[in-house]
Amino acid sequence: MSYIKKPNIFRSNAPKNELGMTYTDYEGAMSTLCAGCGHDSITGAIIQSVFDLNIPPHRMIKMSGIGCSSKTPAYFANQSHGFNSVHGRMPSVATGANAANKELFCIGVSGDGDTLSIGMGQFSHAIRRNVNMLYIIENNGVYGLTKGQFSASADVGSTAKKGEANKQVPIDPCQVAIALGATFVARSFSGDKDQLVPLLKAGLMHKGFAMVDVISPCVTFNDHEGSTKSYMSTRESKREAVYTDYIAPFNEIEVNYEKGSSIEVDLHDGGRVILRKTDESYSPQSRGDSVKNIRAASEEGELLTGLLYIDESQQDFTDTENMIDEPLNSIDHETLCPGNQALKNLLDSYR
Amino acid sequence: MSAPSNNDFTVKFANVNGTGSSSANGMFMKSIFRMGIPVVGKNYFPSNIQGLPTWYEVRANENGYLAPSGSVDIMVAMNAQTYDEDLNAIEPGGYLIYDSSWPREALMARDDITVFGVPLAKMCNEAFDTARARTLMKNTTYVGVLAALLEMDMKVIEQLLLDTFGSKTHLIDANKQALEMGFDYAQENFDCPLPFKAIATDKTKDHFIIDGNATSALGCVYAGATVGSWYPITPSTSLMDAFSRYCAAYRVDEKTKKNNYSVIQAEDELAAIGMALGAGWNGARSFTPTSGPGISLMNEFIGFGYYAEIPTVIFDVQRTGPSTGMPTRTQQCDILSCAYASHGDTKHVCLYPANPEEAFYLSAEAFDIAEQLQTPVFVLTDLDIGMNDWMVKDLAWDDKYKPNRGKVLDAATLEDMEQFHRYLDSDGDGIPYRTIPGVHPKGAYFTRGSGHNKFGGYTEDADEYQDVVDRLLIKWESAKSIVPSPIKEFKKKNKMAILSIGSCDDAIREARDVMSKDGNDFNYLRVRAFPFSKEIEEFIDAHEKVFVIEQNRDGQLLKLLKTETSCNISKLKSIRLYNGIPIFSKDVVEKIMNEISSGKAA
Numbered sequence: 001m002s003y004i005k006k007p008n009i010f011r012s013n014a015p016k017n018e019l020g021m022t023y024t025d026y027e028g029a030m031s032t033l034c035a036g037c038g039h040d041s042i043t044g045a046i047i048q049s050v051f052d053l054n055i056p057p058h059r060m061i062k063m064s065g066i067g068c069s070s071k072t073p074a075y076f077a078n079q080s081h082g083f084n085s086v087h088g089r090m091p092s093v094a095t096g097a098n099a100a101n102k103e104l105f106c107i108g109v110s111g112d113g114d115t116l117s118i119g120m121g122q123f124s125h126a127i128r129r130n131v132n133m134l135y136i137i138e139n140n141g142v143y144g145l146t147k148g149q150f151s152a153s154a155d156v157g158s159t160a161k162k163g164e165a166n167k168q169v170p171i172d173p174c175q176v177a178i179a180l181g182a183t184f185v186a187r188s189f190s191g192d193k194d195q196l197v198p199l200l201k202a203g204l205m206h207k208g209f210a211m212v213d214v215i216s217p218c219v220t221f222n223d224h225e226g227s228t229k230s231y232m233s234t235r236e237s238k239r240e241a242v243y244t245d246y247i248a249p250f251n252e253i254e255v256n257y258e259k260g261s262s263i264e265v266d267l268h269d270g271g272r273v274i275l276r277k278t279d280e281s282y283s284p285q286s287r288g289d290s291v292k293n294i295r296a297a298s299e300e301g302e303l304l305t306g307l308l309y310i311d312e313s314q315q316d317f318t319d320t321e322n323m324i325d326e327p328l329n330s331i332d333h334e335t336l337c338p339g340n341q342a343l344k345n346l347l348d349s350y351r
Numbered sequence: 352m353s354a355p356s357n358n359d360f361t362v363k364f365a366n367v368n369g370t371g372s373s374s375a376n377g378m379f380m381k382s383i384f385r386m387g388i389p390v391v392g393k394n395y396f397p398s399n400i401q402g403l404p405t406w407y408e409v410r411a412n413e414n415g416y417l418a419p420s421g422s423v424d425i426m427v428a429m430n431a432q433t434y435d436e437d438l439n440a441i442e443p444g445g446y447l448i449y450d451s452s453w454p455r456e457a458l459m460a461r462d463d464i465t466v467f468g469v470p471l472a473k474m475c476n477e478a479f480d481t482a483r484a485r486t487l488m489k490n491t492t493y494v495g496v497l498a499a500l501l502e503m504d505m506k507v508i509e510q511l512l513l514d515t516f517g518s519k520t521h522l523i524d525a526n527k528q529a530l531e532m533g534f535d536y537a538q539e540n541f542d543c544p545l546p547f548k549a550i551a552t553d554k555t556k557d558h559f560i561i562d563g564n565a566t567s568a569l570g571c572v573y574a575g576a577t578v579g580s581w582y583p584i585t586p587s588t589s590l591m592d593a594f595s596r597y598c599a600a601y602r603v604d605e606k607t608k609k610n611n612y613s614v615i616q617a618e619d620e621l622a623a624i625g626m627a628l629g630a631g632w633n634g635a636r637s638f639t640p641t642s643g644p645g646i647s648l649m650n651e652f653i654g655f656g657y658y659a660e661i662p663t664v665i666f667d668v669q670r671t672g673p674s675t676g677m678p679t680r681t682q683q684c685d686i687l688s689c690a691y692a693s694h695g696d697t698k699h700v701c702l703y704p705a706n707p708e709e710a711f712y713l714s715a716e717a718f719d720i721a722e723q724l725q726t727p728v729f730v731l732t733d734l735d736i737g738m739n740d741w742m743v744k745d746l747a748w749d750d751k752y753k754p755n756r757g758k759v760l761d762a763a764t765l766e767d768m769e770q771f772h773r774y775l776d777s778d779g780d781g782i783p784y785r786t787i788p789g790v791h792p793k794g795a796y797f798t799r800g801s802g803h804n805k806f807g808g809y810t811e812d813a814d815e816y817q818d819v820v821d822r823l824l825i826k827w828e829s830a831k832s833i834v835p836s837p838i839k840e841f842k843k844k845n846k847m848a849i850l851s852i853g854s855c856d857d858a859i860r861e862a863r864d865v866m867s868k869d870g871n872d873f874n875y876l877r878v879r880a881f882p883f884s885k886e887i888e889e890f891i892d893a894h895e896k897v898f899v900i901e902q903n904r905d906g907q908l909l910k911l912l913k914t915e916t917s918c919n920i921s922k923l924k925s926i927r928l929y930n931g932i933p934i935f936s937k938d939v940v941e942k943i944m945n946e947i948s949s950g951k952a953a
Contacts, residue, residue, distance in 0.1 A: 080795055081794070082799075092626045097630065100635035101788070104789050121618055322610050323609060327789075339750055350560055351385070
C-alpha cells in the first residue's frame with residue numbers, strides 16, 4: 001500500500017453539502033488497489049453517503065483490520081482519524097474508541113478474510129455488545145494480498161483461478177449476524193451504488209451495530225468463470241428482497257409508497273428508513289423470517305440483498321454501560337478523582 | 352528461625368476451600384492488627400472452587416517484617432487430607448490445634464510438639480441449628496481457642512464482629528457465641544496462655560490492611576482512568592472487581608446516576624488490549640489487568656501500541672508459569688516477556704511495585720508515563736502483592752495533582768498550524784505530538800502498525816522506515832529520566848550489595864538485618880522501572896559483588912541487567928527463589944551465605 005496524495009482540484013461549481021463541503025473534501029489518498037476492484041466502488045459509496053449526511057469529517061473515525069479491504073480507510077475522508085489495526089481485531093479497537101468518545105461516527109471496514117476467520121470472535125462480540133458503528137464487510141471470497149487462497153465465505157464448488165474447487169461450507173455473515181442478535185443487517189453489491197448508498201446512510205444513522213455485507217469482486221483472483229463472487233455471477237444471482245430508502249430528518253417523503261408493501265422505521269437521529277419488500281410475506285423485522293428467507297434464496301442459488309433485518313429498539317453498548325452523556329475522554333480530572341479526603345475515609349474501612 | 356516470643360509468632364490455618372474459613376482467619380489477623388501488632392496474611396489456595404486444601408498463614412511481628420517467616424508455631428489443622436503435611440510443618444516446641452470430635456491421637460504423634468484437641472464439630476453441632484452455621488462456626492470457634500491461648504483482647508475481636516456484620520445481629524450473636532465457646536474450652540482444658548502471646552501495642556498506627564489489586568485499582572481511579580477492559584484471569588481478576596467497586600462509589604454522576612467510567616469484560620485478552628488501545632488512542636485513560644497467559648495473547652497488539660505510539664496501562668499480576676502453570680501461586684516470571692513483548696524490535700516501559708502501597712502510587716504514575724511517552728506501560732505486580740493481605744502505610748493523595756497528558760495538541764493550536772505531522776520529533780526528545788480524534792480536522796492522521804514515515808504516511812522506503820524506529824530509541828533514552836528511580840540504601844564502606852525487584856523487598860529487608868547482626872552488611876538497590884537508569888549501573892559498579900535476587904528460574908532480572916546495562920556482569924551473582932511461595936528471609940540469608948562461603952573456598 002503506497003501512499004499517494006491526490007492533487008487538489010478546485011472546481012467552483014462543485015456541489016456543496018450543508019457544511020459547505022464538496023465531495024472532494026471527503027476523499028482520501030489515491031487507491032492502490034487493482035484497477036476495477038469492487039472495494040473502490042464501495043469507497044465511492046462511503047464518500048457519497050457521508051457527504052450527503054453532512055457529517056463533519058473530523059467527527060468521524062475510520063477503523064480497519066488487515067487485508068485489501070482494510071486499506072480502504074486511507075482512500076476516503078482525509079480529515080478523519082484512521083486506525084488500521086491488527087488482523088481481525090478492529091472491533092475491539094472500535095469498542096474502546098467508542099467507550100472513550102461515543103459522539104464520533106465510527107466506520108469500520110473489514111473483509112471476509114478479516115472478519116470471518118481470525119475476526120469471527122471479535123465480530124460476534126461487537127454484535128453482542130451492539131457497538132454503535134457501521135461495519136462494512138467487503139466480501140470477495142478470496143485472500144487477495146496473499147494471492148488467491150479461498151476465504152471462509154467462498155461457496156462450495158466455487159473455483160479458484162487455477163480451477164481448484166472449494167469444498168468447505170461458506171460462512172454467511174448475514175445469517176450469522178442475525179442469529180447472533182445484530183440490530184441492523186444488510187447485503188449489497190459493490191456494483192450497485194443506488195442500493196448501497198441508502199444502506200450505508202441508514203447504517204450510519206442506526207444506533208447500534210450496523211453490518212453491511214457488500215459483495216465486492218476481486219478482479220485479480222476471483223472474477224473468472226466458475227467463481228460465485230465474480231461481477232457476472234453476482235449480477236445474475238442477486239435479488240433485492242427489500243428496497244431501502246434513507247430519509248434524512250426534516251425531509252419530506254417524496255415518493256408515494258404502495259400501502260402494505262412498505263414499512264417505515266424511525267431512526268434515533270430523527271431520520272427514517274423506508275423498506276419496500278418485493279415479497280409480501282417477508283418481514284425484515286423478524287429474525288426467524290430473515291434467516292429463513294436468506295437460506296431459502298441461497299439454496300436456490302440466489303443472493304438476497306437489501307436491508308435484511310432491522311431492530312431499532314435495542315440499547316447500544318454505551319447505553320448498556322449506563323455511560324454518562326458527556327464523552328469519557330473529556331470529563332475533567334476534578335470530577336474523576338475522589339480526592340484525598342475520600343481516600344482517608346476509605347482507608348478507615350480497611351482497619 | 353528464632354523461637355516464637357511475645358508478638359512474634361506464626362499461626363497457620365489448614366482448611367478445606369469453600370468452608371468459609373477465610374473470614375474467620377481474616378478476623379484473627381485483623382484482631383492482631385487492631386491490637387497494634389504488625390501482621391501479614393498469606394493465602395496459599397488451590398485453583399479450585401470447593402473441596403481442596405487451602406492454607407492461610409498469619410505472621411505477627413513486632414519489628415514489622417512482613418514476609419512470611421517460613422516456620423509455623425501454631426498449626427490449626429482443619430483438613431484431614433493434609434494432617435501429615437501440616438503436622439510436619441510445625442517447628443519443634445510448636446503447637447497443633449485440631450478437631451478432636453474424631454480423635455486422631457495416632458496420626459498426631461510427634462513428641463516435640465503440644466497437641467490441643469478441641470471437639471469443634473461436636474460443640475458446634477450442639478450449639479447451632481443449620482448445617483451452614485455448624486460448618487462456619489467451627490472456624491470462629493478455633494479463633495476463640497487462639498484468643499485464649501494467645502491471651503488476645505476479646506473486646507477487640509468483638510468490636511471487629513460488630514464492625515464487620517453491622518446490622519446483621521444474628522451473625523454477630525452466632526459468632527460471639529462461637530468465639531466464647533472456643534475461648535472457654537481452651538481456658539478450661541489447656542494451659543493458657545502459651546509462653547508467647549499477643550500483647551497490645553501501638554505499632555500499627557497509620558496503617559491499614561489491604562491487598563495490592565485493590566490499591567492498584569485505586570491508583571487507576573485516582574489517576575482518572577475511565578476505560579478498563581479485561582478478561583477474567585487469576586490472580587488479576589480482583590483488580591477489576593475493585594475498580595468496579597470503587598467506581599460505583601466514586602464515579603457515578605449524582606444527578607443522572609450515570610457512570611463516568613466504562614468497565615468492559617472482553618471476550619478474551621486479545622480484545623481486552625484492543626479495547627484499551629482504542630480508548631487510549633481516542634483520548635481516554637485506559638488500562639487492562641491480566642496475568643502471564645494474557646500477556647502472551649496480547650503480544651501482537653502490544654507491539655502495535657509500541658510502534659503506533661498509543662498510551663495505555665497493562666497490569667500483569669504475575670503468577671507461576673510456564674503455560675497455565677500454577678495459577679494461584681506467585682512468581683516474578685514475566686520480567687523478560689513484558690520488557691520485550693511482541694515481534695520485531697520492541698521494548699517497553701515496565702514498573703515494578705514492591706507492595707500494595709507502592710502499587711497505588713506507581714499505578715497512578717503509570718498513566719502519566721504512558722501519556723508522556725505515548726506508549727503502553729506495564730505495571731508488574733504478582734499474586735503475593737495482588738491477592739494477599741498486607742499491612743500498608745496510609746495512602747495519601749495530593750489534591751493538587753494534574754494529570755500529565757503529554758504532548759497533545761488542542762483545537763486552537765491545530766487551527767493555527769500549517770500542517771500537523773504525527774511522528775515528527777520536533778523537540779529532539781524522540782516524543783512526537785499527538786492529536787485526539789474529533790477535536791479538529793487538521794489533527795487527522797492515520798494510525799497503523801505497518802511501515803510509516805515521520806509524517807504519518809505509509810512507507811516501504813528503507814530510510815523513512817529506519818528514521819522512525821531510530822527515533823523510537825531516542826524516546827527510549829528519554830524514558831530513562833521519566834520512569835521512577837530505584838530505591839537505594841548505600842553505605843560507602845559496604846563492598847557487597849543486594850539488587851532486587853518487586854515483592855522480594857520484605858524478605859530482603861529482614862534478611863539484611865539478620866546478616867547485619869552477624870557482621871555482614873549489604874547495600875541494597877531495588878529496581879522500580881525498566882528502562883534502567885544510569886544509577887543502577889553506578890550502583891553495581893560501586894560494589895565488588897552484587898546478589899541479584901528474584902523469583903523465577905532463569906534469572907530474568909539478571910539477564911535484563913546483562914543485556915541493558917554496561918556494568919561489569921562478573922560482579923552479579925544470581926539468587927533465584929521460584930517455587931511459587933512468597934520468599935522467606937531465611938532462604939535469602941542461607942543462599943547468600945552459601946554463595947559467600949563457596950566463593951571463599953574457591
